[in-house]
Amino acid sequence: MSVVRLHGSHGYDVAALRAQFPVLDQQVNGKPLAYLDNGASTQRPLSVIDAVTHYETHLHANVHRGVHTLSQLATDAFEGARERARRFLNAASTREIIFTRGTTEAINLVAQSWGGANVRAGDEIIVTAVEHHANLVPWQMLAAATGARLRVAPIDETGQLRLGALPSLLNDRTRIVAVTHVSNALGSVLPVAQVIEAAHARGVPVLVDGAQAVAHLPVDVRQLGADFYCFSGHKMYGPTGIGVLYGREALLESMPPWMGGGDMIRTVSYESSTWNDLPYKFEAGTPNISGAIGLAAAMDFLETLGIEKAAAHEHQLLTAATAALMRIPGVHVHGTAEEKSGILSFTLQGVHPHDVGTILDHEGVAIRAGHHCAMPLMDLLGLPATARASFACYNTLAEVQQLEAAVRRAVEVFR
Protein backbone atom coordinates (compact mmCIF):
# COMPACT_ATOMS: atom_id res chain seq x y z
CA MET A 1 0.00 0.00 0.00
CA SER A 2 1.36 3.40 -0.81
CA VAL A 3 -0.32 6.20 1.01
CA VAL A 4 1.23 9.61 1.20
CA ARG A 5 1.29 10.69 4.80
CA LEU A 6 2.04 14.09 6.16
CA HIS A 7 5.11 14.30 8.30
CA GLY A 8 5.14 15.92 11.67
CA SER A 9 7.18 19.02 12.23
CA HIS A 10 10.66 19.40 13.74
CA GLY A 11 12.19 16.63 11.62
CA TYR A 12 10.05 14.01 13.29
CA ASP A 13 10.02 11.29 10.63
CA VAL A 14 6.67 9.66 11.20
CA ALA A 15 6.86 7.61 7.98
CA ALA A 16 10.08 5.95 9.12
CA LEU A 17 8.50 5.37 12.52
CA ARG A 18 5.41 3.76 10.98
CA ALA A 19 7.61 1.37 9.04
CA GLN A 20 8.55 -0.11 12.42
CA PHE A 21 4.86 -0.92 13.09
CA PRO A 22 3.74 -3.32 10.35
CA VAL A 23 0.24 -3.66 11.85
CA LEU A 24 -0.53 -0.07 10.91
CA ASP A 25 -0.13 -0.78 7.21
CA GLN A 26 -3.48 -2.39 6.47
CA GLN A 27 -6.95 -1.71 5.18
CA VAL A 28 -10.00 -1.89 7.42
CA ASN A 29 -13.37 -1.99 5.69
CA GLY A 30 -11.64 -0.99 2.49
CA LYS A 31 -10.05 2.12 4.00
CA PRO A 32 -6.52 2.66 5.33
CA LEU A 33 -6.49 1.90 9.04
CA ALA A 34 -6.23 4.99 11.26
CA TYR A 35 -5.48 3.44 14.62
CA LEU A 36 -6.60 6.02 17.20
CA ASP A 37 -7.33 3.67 20.11
CA ASN A 38 -3.92 3.92 21.72
CA GLY A 39 -5.40 4.75 25.12
CA ALA A 40 -6.80 1.21 25.11
CA SER A 41 -3.63 -0.41 23.79
CA THR A 42 -0.71 0.70 21.66
CA GLN A 43 0.81 -1.34 18.84
CA ARG A 44 4.24 -2.94 19.09
CA PRO A 45 7.26 -2.02 17.00
CA LEU A 46 9.32 -4.71 15.27
CA SER A 47 12.04 -4.35 17.90
CA VAL A 48 9.60 -5.52 20.61
CA ILE A 49 8.23 -8.33 18.45
CA ASP A 50 11.80 -9.38 17.59
CA ALA A 51 12.96 -9.32 21.22
CA VAL A 52 10.08 -11.58 22.25
CA THR A 53 10.63 -13.88 19.27
CA HIS A 54 14.37 -14.08 19.95
CA TYR A 55 13.72 -15.05 23.55
CA GLU A 56 11.09 -17.64 22.60
CA THR A 57 13.29 -19.02 19.82
CA HIS A 58 16.62 -19.23 21.61
CA LEU A 59 16.51 -18.48 25.32
CA HIS A 60 13.46 -19.85 27.05
CA ALA A 61 13.77 -21.75 30.30
CA ASN A 62 12.40 -21.09 33.76
CA VAL A 63 14.12 -18.30 35.65
CA HIS A 64 15.82 -18.30 39.07
CA ARG A 65 16.43 -22.07 38.90
CA GLY A 66 19.80 -21.68 37.28
CA VAL A 67 21.52 -25.05 37.40
CA HIS A 68 21.65 -25.23 33.65
CA THR A 69 22.90 -22.73 31.12
CA LEU A 70 19.61 -21.94 29.43
CA SER A 71 17.95 -21.11 32.74
CA GLN A 72 20.85 -18.78 33.52
CA LEU A 73 20.48 -17.07 30.14
CA ALA A 74 16.73 -16.64 30.67
CA THR A 75 17.34 -15.31 34.17
CA ASP A 76 19.92 -12.84 32.85
CA ALA A 77 17.47 -11.59 30.22
CA PHE A 78 14.62 -11.33 32.74
CA GLU A 79 16.72 -9.55 35.37
CA GLY A 80 18.16 -7.38 32.60
CA ALA A 81 14.60 -6.28 31.89
CA ARG A 82 14.19 -5.37 35.56
CA GLU A 83 17.31 -3.22 35.44
CA ARG A 84 15.95 -1.64 32.23
CA ALA A 85 12.70 -0.77 34.04
CA ARG A 86 14.68 0.65 36.98
CA ARG A 87 16.53 2.98 34.61
CA PHE A 88 13.30 3.87 32.79
CA LEU A 89 11.77 5.12 36.04
CA ASN A 90 15.06 6.24 37.63
CA ALA A 91 14.29 4.06 40.64
CA ALA A 92 17.04 3.70 43.22
CA SER A 93 17.21 -0.08 43.07
CA THR A 94 15.93 -3.11 41.15
CA ARG A 95 14.52 -4.27 44.50
CA GLU A 96 11.88 -1.59 43.93
CA ILE A 97 10.73 -3.02 40.57
CA ILE A 98 8.02 -5.68 40.84
CA PHE A 99 6.80 -7.27 37.63
CA THR A 100 3.02 -7.69 37.55
CA ARG A 101 0.44 -8.57 34.91
CA GLY A 102 -0.27 -4.89 34.50
CA THR A 103 -1.44 -1.74 36.25
CA THR A 104 -4.56 -3.39 37.62
CA GLU A 105 -2.63 -6.16 39.32
CA ALA A 106 -0.08 -3.67 40.66
CA ILE A 107 -2.79 -1.56 42.32
CA ASN A 108 -4.54 -4.62 43.73
CA LEU A 109 -1.21 -5.76 45.16
CA VAL A 110 -0.75 -2.47 47.01
CA ALA A 111 -4.39 -2.20 48.09
CA GLN A 112 -4.38 -5.70 49.53
CA SER A 113 -0.84 -6.02 50.89
CA TRP A 114 -0.07 -2.49 52.03
CA GLY A 115 -3.74 -1.67 52.60
CA GLY A 116 -4.42 -4.84 54.55
CA ALA A 117 -1.52 -4.09 56.88
CA ASN A 118 -2.11 -0.37 57.29
CA VAL A 119 -5.78 0.51 56.83
CA ARG A 120 -8.26 0.11 59.69
CA ALA A 121 -11.92 0.92 60.34
CA GLY A 122 -12.49 4.67 60.28
CA ASP A 123 -9.38 5.37 58.21
CA GLU A 124 -9.66 7.25 54.93
CA ILE A 125 -8.43 6.58 51.40
CA ILE A 126 -8.38 9.42 48.88
CA VAL A 127 -8.91 8.89 45.15
CA THR A 128 -9.86 11.43 42.48
CA ALA A 129 -13.04 11.80 40.45
CA VAL A 130 -11.29 10.80 37.20
CA GLU A 131 -9.93 7.43 38.29
CA HIS A 132 -10.15 4.42 36.01
CA HIS A 133 -11.99 1.53 37.67
CA ALA A 134 -8.55 -0.07 38.20
CA ASN A 135 -7.62 2.70 40.64
CA LEU A 136 -11.02 2.85 42.27
CA VAL A 137 -12.46 -0.64 42.72
CA PRO A 138 -9.43 -2.13 44.59
CA TRP A 139 -9.73 0.73 47.10
CA GLN A 140 -13.49 0.23 47.40
CA MET A 141 -12.82 -3.44 48.13
CA LEU A 142 -10.23 -2.46 50.74
CA ALA A 143 -12.63 0.03 52.30
CA ALA A 144 -15.41 -2.56 52.41
CA ALA A 145 -13.11 -5.15 53.98
CA THR A 146 -11.68 -2.83 56.62
CA GLY A 147 -14.46 -0.36 57.34
CA ALA A 148 -12.38 2.49 55.92
CA ARG A 149 -13.93 5.39 54.05
CA LEU A 150 -13.23 6.30 50.44
CA ARG A 151 -13.04 10.02 49.73
CA VAL A 152 -13.12 11.46 46.23
CA ALA A 153 -11.09 14.54 45.31
CA PRO A 154 -13.20 16.68 42.93
CA ILE A 155 -12.38 17.94 39.44
CA ASP A 156 -13.20 21.27 37.81
CA GLU A 157 -15.21 21.85 34.62
CA THR A 158 -12.12 21.29 32.45
CA GLY A 159 -11.56 17.82 33.88
CA GLN A 160 -8.58 18.88 35.98
CA LEU A 161 -8.16 17.96 39.63
CA ARG A 162 -9.15 20.73 42.04
CA LEU A 163 -5.84 20.84 43.82
CA GLY A 164 -7.21 23.40 46.25
CA ALA A 165 -9.73 20.90 47.57
CA LEU A 166 -7.03 18.43 48.57
CA PRO A 167 -5.85 19.96 51.87
CA SER A 168 -9.37 19.79 53.32
CA LEU A 169 -9.60 16.11 52.37
CA LEU A 170 -6.27 15.19 53.95
CA ASN A 171 -6.53 14.57 57.67
CA ASP A 172 -5.17 12.41 60.48
CA ARG A 173 -7.20 9.44 59.28
CA THR A 174 -5.92 9.58 55.69
CA ARG A 175 -3.81 6.48 55.02
CA ILE A 176 -3.10 6.74 51.30
CA VAL A 177 -3.82 8.87 48.23
CA ALA A 178 -4.34 7.03 44.92
CA VAL A 179 -4.22 9.29 41.88
CA THR A 180 -3.92 8.85 38.15
CA HIS A 181 -1.11 10.62 36.32
CA VAL A 182 -3.13 11.07 33.11
CA SER A 183 -6.92 10.67 32.89
CA ASN A 184 -7.72 7.90 30.41
CA ALA A 185 -11.18 9.33 29.78
CA LEU A 186 -10.40 13.06 29.48
CA GLY A 187 -6.66 13.30 28.88
CA SER A 188 -5.96 15.68 31.76
CA VAL A 189 -2.40 15.49 33.09
CA LEU A 190 -2.90 15.66 36.83
CA PRO A 191 -0.52 17.68 39.02
CA VAL A 192 0.76 14.56 40.77
CA ALA A 193 3.94 16.26 42.03
CA GLN A 194 1.81 18.74 43.98
CA VAL A 195 -0.52 15.99 45.18
CA ILE A 196 2.49 14.08 46.48
CA GLU A 197 3.89 17.19 48.16
CA ALA A 198 0.59 17.89 49.91
CA ALA A 199 0.16 14.26 50.99
CA HIS A 200 3.75 13.93 52.18
CA ALA A 201 3.38 17.08 54.24
CA ARG A 202 0.93 15.01 56.29
CA GLY A 203 2.97 11.84 56.15
CA VAL A 204 0.56 10.16 53.71
CA PRO A 205 1.97 7.93 50.95
CA VAL A 206 0.80 8.28 47.34
CA LEU A 207 0.17 5.68 44.65
CA VAL A 208 0.26 6.97 41.08
CA ASP A 209 -1.53 5.13 38.26
CA GLY A 210 0.80 5.81 35.35
CA ALA A 211 -0.90 3.59 32.76
CA GLN A 212 -1.69 6.50 30.43
CA ALA A 213 1.45 8.46 31.25
CA VAL A 214 4.62 6.44 30.73
CA ALA A 215 4.49 6.37 26.92
CA HIS A 216 3.69 10.05 26.69
CA LEU A 217 5.69 11.94 29.29
CA PRO A 218 9.00 11.29 31.03
CA VAL A 219 8.60 9.81 34.50
CA ASP A 220 11.26 9.99 37.20
CA VAL A 221 9.82 8.39 40.33
CA ARG A 222 12.46 9.89 42.60
CA GLN A 223 12.01 13.39 41.28
CA LEU A 224 8.24 12.92 41.54
CA GLY A 225 8.54 11.47 45.03
CA ALA A 226 5.96 8.77 44.30
CA ASP A 227 5.69 6.02 46.89
CA PHE A 228 4.11 3.63 44.40
CA TYR A 229 3.99 4.02 40.62
CA CYS A 230 2.21 1.50 38.37
CA PHE A 231 1.97 0.99 34.63
CA SER A 232 1.24 -1.58 31.92
CA GLY A 233 3.46 -2.74 29.07
CA HIS A 234 0.77 -2.77 26.40
CA LYS A 235 0.01 0.94 26.65
CA MET A 236 3.68 1.81 26.01
CA TYR A 237 4.41 -0.26 22.88
CA GLY A 238 5.13 -3.41 24.88
CA PRO A 239 3.30 -6.72 25.26
CA THR A 240 0.07 -7.40 27.17
CA GLY A 241 0.19 -9.29 30.45
CA ILE A 242 3.21 -7.47 31.81
CA GLY A 243 3.44 -4.35 33.94
CA VAL A 244 5.46 -2.80 36.70
CA LEU A 245 4.82 -1.85 40.27
CA TYR A 246 7.46 0.53 41.53
CA GLY A 247 7.47 0.90 45.29
CA ARG A 248 9.84 2.69 47.64
CA GLU A 249 12.03 0.01 49.14
CA ALA A 250 11.21 0.81 52.76
CA LEU A 251 7.49 0.52 52.03
CA LEU A 252 7.81 -2.72 50.05
CA GLU A 253 10.05 -4.12 52.79
CA SER A 254 7.39 -3.42 55.41
CA MET A 255 4.61 -5.06 53.41
CA PRO A 256 3.49 -8.68 53.78
CA PRO A 257 3.60 -10.91 50.67
CA TRP A 258 0.50 -10.81 48.51
CA MET A 259 0.33 -14.12 46.68
CA GLY A 260 2.03 -17.21 48.04
CA GLY A 261 3.83 -19.81 45.98
CA GLY A 262 7.12 -20.58 44.33
CA ASP A 263 9.86 -17.97 43.93
CA MET A 264 8.50 -15.72 46.70
CA ILE A 265 9.74 -17.95 49.53
CA ARG A 266 13.10 -18.52 51.16
CA THR A 267 12.32 -21.60 53.22
CA VAL A 268 9.18 -23.69 53.44
CA SER A 269 8.22 -26.38 55.92
CA TYR A 270 4.83 -28.02 56.25
CA GLU A 271 4.08 -25.63 59.10
CA SER A 272 5.34 -22.27 57.85
CA SER A 273 7.48 -20.34 55.39
CA THR A 274 9.87 -17.43 55.31
CA TRP A 275 9.86 -14.86 52.55
CA ASN A 276 12.31 -14.15 49.81
CA ASP A 277 13.96 -10.76 49.47
CA LEU A 278 12.61 -7.94 47.34
CA PRO A 279 11.48 -7.90 44.63
CA TYR A 280 10.87 -11.68 44.57
CA LYS A 281 8.71 -11.56 47.71
CA PHE A 282 5.97 -10.15 45.47
CA GLU A 283 6.54 -12.36 42.43
CA ALA A 284 5.00 -15.72 43.26
CA GLY A 285 5.08 -18.32 40.50
CA THR A 286 6.85 -18.34 37.16
CA PRO A 287 6.67 -14.78 35.82
CA ASN A 288 5.84 -13.52 32.32
CA ILE A 289 9.46 -13.77 31.17
CA SER A 290 8.94 -12.98 27.50
CA GLY A 291 6.62 -10.13 28.50
CA ALA A 292 9.32 -8.54 30.65
CA ILE A 293 11.83 -8.87 27.83
CA GLY A 294 9.37 -7.30 25.39
CA LEU A 295 8.70 -4.52 27.87
CA ALA A 296 12.42 -3.80 28.13
CA ALA A 297 12.59 -3.58 24.33
CA ALA A 298 9.65 -1.14 24.39
CA MET A 299 11.58 1.02 26.87
CA ASP A 300 14.59 0.96 24.53
CA PHE A 301 12.28 1.95 21.69
CA LEU A 302 10.86 4.89 23.65
CA GLU A 303 14.29 6.06 24.76
CA THR A 304 15.65 5.94 21.21
CA LEU A 305 12.56 7.77 19.94
CA GLY A 306 12.68 10.33 22.74
CA ILE A 307 9.53 10.62 24.85
CA GLU A 308 9.63 14.44 24.69
CA LYS A 309 9.77 14.38 20.89
CA ALA A 310 6.91 11.89 20.73
CA ALA A 311 4.92 13.98 23.20
CA ALA A 312 5.43 17.13 21.12
CA HIS A 313 4.22 15.27 18.02
CA GLU A 314 1.20 13.85 19.86
CA HIS A 315 0.36 17.29 21.20
CA GLN A 316 0.40 18.65 17.68
CA LEU A 317 -2.03 15.90 16.64
CA LEU A 318 -4.26 16.57 19.65
CA THR A 319 -4.38 20.29 18.88
CA ALA A 320 -5.14 19.67 15.21
CA ALA A 321 -7.80 17.05 15.99
CA THR A 322 -9.46 19.21 18.64
CA ALA A 323 -9.65 22.14 16.23
CA ALA A 324 -10.89 19.89 13.40
CA LEU A 325 -13.67 18.31 15.44
CA MET A 326 -14.75 21.59 16.99
CA ARG A 327 -15.34 22.94 13.48
CA ILE A 328 -18.08 20.30 13.09
CA PRO A 329 -21.47 21.54 14.32
CA GLY A 330 -22.79 19.41 17.18
CA VAL A 331 -19.40 18.17 18.37
CA HIS A 332 -18.67 18.68 22.04
CA VAL A 333 -15.17 18.04 23.42
CA HIS A 334 -15.01 16.67 26.97
CA GLY A 335 -11.84 17.41 28.89
CA THR A 336 -10.31 20.80 28.21
CA ALA A 337 -7.63 20.90 30.88
CA GLU A 338 -4.72 23.20 30.14
CA GLU A 339 -2.28 20.35 30.34
CA LYS A 340 -3.51 17.39 28.33
CA SER A 341 -2.00 14.22 26.96
CA GLY A 342 -3.04 12.93 23.51
CA ILE A 343 -6.59 11.92 24.41
CA LEU A 344 -9.62 13.51 22.76
CA SER A 345 -13.00 12.59 24.26
CA PHE A 346 -16.01 13.90 22.39
CA THR A 347 -19.72 13.51 21.78
CA LEU A 348 -21.77 14.36 18.72
CA GLN A 349 -25.21 15.81 19.34
CA GLY A 350 -27.99 13.42 18.38
CA VAL A 351 -25.60 10.54 17.67
CA HIS A 352 -24.76 8.02 20.36
CA PRO A 353 -21.01 7.38 20.81
CA HIS A 354 -21.46 3.74 19.78
CA ASP A 355 -22.98 4.77 16.51
CA VAL A 356 -20.07 7.21 16.08
CA GLY A 357 -17.70 4.30 16.77
CA THR A 358 -19.36 2.04 14.21
CA ILE A 359 -19.41 4.71 11.52
CA LEU A 360 -15.78 5.67 12.19
CA ASP A 361 -14.77 2.01 12.01
CA HIS A 362 -16.52 1.80 8.68
CA GLU A 363 -14.26 4.65 7.55
CA GLY A 364 -11.16 2.81 8.81
CA VAL A 365 -10.84 4.88 11.99
CA ALA A 366 -10.44 2.84 15.19
CA ILE A 367 -11.53 4.68 18.33
CA ARG A 368 -13.02 3.72 21.68
CA ALA A 369 -16.67 4.38 22.41
CA GLY A 370 -18.04 3.80 25.89
CA HIS A 371 -17.52 4.70 29.51
CA HIS A 372 -13.74 4.13 29.38
CA CYS A 373 -13.85 2.11 32.59
CA ALA A 374 -14.70 5.32 34.40
CA MET A 375 -18.43 4.94 35.03
CA PRO A 376 -18.56 7.28 38.07
CA LEU A 377 -16.86 10.00 35.99
CA MET A 378 -19.40 9.53 33.16
CA ASP A 379 -22.21 9.88 35.72
CA LEU A 380 -20.55 13.03 37.04
CA LEU A 381 -20.37 14.45 33.51
CA GLY A 382 -23.98 13.38 32.90
CA LEU A 383 -22.96 11.30 29.88
CA PRO A 384 -23.74 7.66 29.15
CA ALA A 385 -20.57 7.40 27.12
CA THR A 386 -18.13 9.33 24.93
CA ALA A 387 -16.17 8.63 21.79
CA ARG A 388 -12.42 8.79 22.40
CA ALA A 389 -9.61 9.23 19.92
CA SER A 390 -6.20 8.69 21.51
CA PHE A 391 -2.89 9.36 19.81
CA ALA A 392 0.48 7.67 19.82
CA CYS A 393 3.91 8.45 18.39
CA TYR A 394 3.07 6.90 15.01
CA ASN A 395 -0.15 8.74 14.23
CA THR A 396 -0.26 11.33 11.48
CA LEU A 397 -2.00 14.53 10.52
CA ALA A 398 -3.48 12.57 7.60
CA GLU A 399 -5.16 10.32 10.16
CA VAL A 400 -6.50 13.39 11.95
CA GLN A 401 -8.04 14.44 8.64
CA GLN A 402 -9.44 10.93 8.21
CA LEU A 403 -10.97 11.23 11.70
CA GLU A 404 -12.55 14.56 10.86
CA ALA A 405 -13.98 13.23 7.60
CA ALA A 406 -15.36 10.16 9.36
CA VAL A 407 -17.09 12.27 12.05
CA ARG A 408 -18.58 14.41 9.27
CA ARG A 409 -19.81 11.16 7.70
CA ALA A 410 -21.53 10.30 11.01
CA VAL A 411 -23.27 13.68 10.92
CA GLU A 412 -24.38 12.93 7.38
CA VAL A 413 -25.73 9.44 8.18
CA PHE A 414 -27.78 10.80 11.08
CA ARG A 415 -28.92 13.98 9.39
Next chain:
Amino acid sequence: MQLTDLYREVILDHNKHPRNFGRLDPHDAEARGHNPLCGDRLTLTLLRDGERLTDLKFEGNGCAISMASASMMTEAVKGKSRGEIDALFQRVHALLTEPGAGSADLGKLAALSGVREFPARVKCASLCWHTLNAALASGDTTVSTE
Protein backbone atom coordinates in the same frame (compact mmCIF):
# COMPACT_ATOMS: atom_id res chain seq x y z
CA MET B 1 -21.28 -4.14 3.78
CA GLN B 2 -22.70 -0.66 3.68
CA LEU B 3 -23.43 1.71 6.52
CA THR B 4 -26.89 2.19 5.07
CA ASP B 5 -27.54 -1.55 5.62
CA LEU B 6 -27.22 -0.89 9.33
CA TYR B 7 -28.62 2.61 9.56
CA ARG B 8 -31.71 2.18 7.40
CA GLU B 9 -34.22 5.00 7.14
CA VAL B 10 -36.73 3.22 9.36
CA ILE B 11 -34.08 2.73 12.08
CA LEU B 12 -32.98 6.35 11.94
CA ASP B 13 -36.64 7.39 12.10
CA HIS B 14 -37.44 5.22 15.15
CA ASN B 15 -34.24 6.44 16.83
CA LYS B 16 -35.19 10.05 16.31
CA HIS B 17 -38.88 9.58 17.04
CA PRO B 18 -39.23 6.57 19.31
CA ARG B 19 -42.78 5.19 19.53
CA ASN B 20 -44.36 4.21 22.85
CA PHE B 21 -41.67 6.16 24.68
CA GLY B 22 -42.27 6.83 28.36
CA ARG B 23 -43.74 4.99 31.34
CA LEU B 24 -47.02 3.27 31.97
CA ASP B 25 -48.33 4.06 35.42
CA PRO B 26 -49.92 2.02 36.79
CA HIS B 27 -48.35 -1.06 35.23
CA ASP B 28 -48.43 -4.81 35.81
CA ALA B 29 -44.72 -5.37 35.31
CA GLU B 30 -41.53 -3.38 34.94
CA ALA B 31 -38.06 -4.50 33.85
CA ARG B 32 -34.80 -2.69 33.35
CA GLY B 33 -32.25 -3.67 30.74
CA HIS B 34 -28.61 -2.66 30.87
CA ASN B 35 -25.74 -3.30 28.52
CA PRO B 36 -22.75 -2.52 30.73
CA LEU B 37 -20.34 -2.61 27.81
CA CYS B 38 -22.03 0.28 26.01
CA GLY B 39 -24.03 1.82 28.80
CA ASP B 40 -27.33 1.30 26.96
CA ARG B 41 -30.16 1.39 29.49
CA LEU B 42 -33.87 0.96 29.06
CA THR B 43 -36.88 0.45 31.27
CA LEU B 44 -40.04 -1.31 30.08
CA THR B 45 -43.41 -1.01 31.74
CA LEU B 46 -46.36 -3.09 30.58
CA LEU B 47 -49.98 -3.99 31.13
CA ARG B 48 -51.33 -7.51 30.71
CA ASP B 49 -54.73 -9.04 30.31
CA GLY B 50 -54.17 -12.69 31.09
CA GLU B 51 -51.66 -13.98 28.54
CA ARG B 52 -52.08 -10.96 26.31
CA LEU B 53 -49.80 -7.92 26.39
CA THR B 54 -52.23 -5.05 26.12
CA ASP B 55 -49.89 -2.09 26.35
CA LEU B 56 -46.21 -1.26 26.91
CA LYS B 57 -43.85 1.69 26.93
CA PHE B 58 -40.09 2.03 27.14
CA GLU B 59 -37.71 4.75 28.23
CA GLY B 60 -33.97 5.04 28.47
CA ASN B 61 -31.00 5.97 26.38
CA GLY B 62 -28.62 4.18 24.11
CA CYS B 63 -27.36 3.93 20.59
CA ALA B 64 -29.62 4.23 17.55
CA ILE B 65 -29.80 0.46 17.15
CA SER B 66 -30.97 -0.16 20.72
CA MET B 67 -33.45 2.72 20.70
CA ALA B 68 -34.91 1.87 17.30
CA SER B 69 -35.09 -1.83 18.11
CA ALA B 70 -36.99 -1.08 21.33
CA SER B 71 -39.33 1.32 19.56
CA MET B 72 -40.12 -1.13 16.76
CA MET B 73 -40.52 -3.96 19.26
CA THR B 74 -43.16 -2.09 21.23
CA GLU B 75 -45.18 -1.64 18.06
CA ALA B 76 -44.76 -5.26 17.03
CA VAL B 77 -45.71 -6.93 20.31
CA LYS B 78 -48.60 -4.79 21.48
CA GLY B 79 -51.79 -6.88 21.64
CA LYS B 80 -49.96 -10.17 21.17
CA SER B 81 -50.07 -13.25 23.39
CA ARG B 82 -47.06 -14.59 25.25
CA GLY B 83 -46.71 -17.41 22.75
CA GLU B 84 -46.84 -15.06 19.77
CA ILE B 85 -44.21 -12.83 21.37
CA ASP B 86 -41.90 -15.78 22.05
CA ALA B 87 -42.20 -16.85 18.43
CA LEU B 88 -41.50 -13.33 17.23
CA PHE B 89 -38.42 -13.02 19.46
CA GLN B 90 -37.07 -16.26 18.00
CA ARG B 91 -37.53 -14.90 14.50
CA VAL B 92 -35.83 -11.61 15.41
CA HIS B 93 -32.97 -13.40 17.17
CA ALA B 94 -32.40 -15.54 14.09
CA LEU B 95 -32.51 -12.41 11.94
CA LEU B 96 -29.81 -10.79 14.10
CA THR B 97 -27.47 -13.77 14.28
CA GLU B 98 -28.06 -16.32 11.52
CA PRO B 99 -26.87 -15.66 7.98
CA GLY B 100 -29.68 -16.13 5.52
CA ALA B 101 -32.45 -15.97 8.11
CA GLY B 102 -35.64 -14.87 6.41
CA SER B 103 -37.41 -11.63 7.23
CA ALA B 104 -40.73 -12.26 5.47
CA ASP B 105 -43.74 -11.13 7.55
CA LEU B 106 -41.48 -9.37 10.06
CA GLY B 107 -42.63 -5.98 8.85
CA LYS B 108 -40.50 -3.08 10.07
CA LEU B 109 -38.43 -5.44 12.22
CA ALA B 110 -36.86 -6.72 9.00
CA ALA B 111 -34.89 -3.46 8.97
CA LEU B 112 -32.70 -4.97 11.69
CA SER B 113 -31.25 -7.56 9.28
CA GLY B 114 -28.19 -5.38 8.65
CA VAL B 115 -27.17 -5.66 12.31
CA ARG B 116 -25.84 -9.18 11.82
CA GLU B 117 -23.01 -7.78 9.67
CA PHE B 118 -21.93 -5.77 12.72
CA PRO B 119 -21.45 -8.43 15.45
CA ALA B 120 -20.52 -5.84 18.08
CA ARG B 121 -24.01 -4.37 17.73
CA VAL B 122 -26.16 -7.50 18.07
CA LYS B 123 -26.51 -6.99 21.81
CA CYS B 124 -27.75 -3.45 21.21
CA ALA B 125 -30.63 -4.76 19.12
CA SER B 126 -31.52 -7.66 21.41
CA LEU B 127 -31.41 -5.82 24.75
CA CYS B 128 -35.05 -4.72 24.54
CA TRP B 129 -36.23 -8.25 23.77
CA HIS B 130 -34.37 -9.74 26.73
CA THR B 131 -35.84 -7.01 28.89
CA LEU B 132 -39.33 -7.77 27.63
CA ASN B 133 -38.81 -11.47 28.34
CA ALA B 134 -37.79 -10.62 31.88
CA ALA B 135 -40.83 -8.39 32.36
CA LEU B 136 -43.15 -11.07 31.05
CA ALA B 137 -41.52 -13.83 33.08
CA SER B 138 -41.77 -12.07 36.41
CA GLY B 139 -42.48 -8.80 38.05
CA ASP B 140 -39.90 -6.09 38.56
CA THR B 141 -36.45 -7.13 37.47
CA THR B 142 -33.19 -6.06 35.86
CA VAL B 143 -31.48 -7.91 33.03
CA SER B 144 -28.01 -7.45 31.68
CA THR B 145 -26.60 -8.46 28.34
CA GLU B 146 -23.20 -9.17 29.93
